Amino acid sequence: MDGMEFTVKAFHDFLAEGRIMGSRCRGCGAVSLPPRPVCPECGGRDLEWTELEGKGIIRAYTVIHVPLTRMKDRCPYACGVVELDAGPRISGLILGVSEGEKIEVGSRVEAEFVREGARTVLCFRPV
Ligand SMILES: [Zn+2]
Known part of the structure; x- marks a missing residue:
């Protein structure tokens, strides 16, 4: 590369x-x-x-109840800022909230690569 x-x-x-x-x-x-x-x-x-490595903690998040159309089957969901263990921060969707996962600032998450049509979106899921 x-x-x-x-x-x-x-x-x-x-x-x-x-x-x-x-x-x-x-x-x-x-x-x-x-x-x-x-x-x-x-x-x-x-x-x-x-x-x-796709592991880190939630530094900030917002739970979204009124979804984008393409996200409506995942509602509610959260948008968050995740600080990876290696240091950098990145924003992404936090999955699992609609299944009742409790998240808070400091929760540990792992990356999940979600395909949406032709592209892949970086999401996170509580662990
Ligand atoms: Zn430099």
């Missing part, structure tokens, strides 16, 4: 393979998720791909 551009598109292509890939700055070590072509910490452009 050397030479692959650090873009949101590449990020989604990796999601389709069930992988969470971010960019890591060789200068300062900061990890960006989704990947960015320029390090937000130091402005460096010497980056490498790094695979992140």
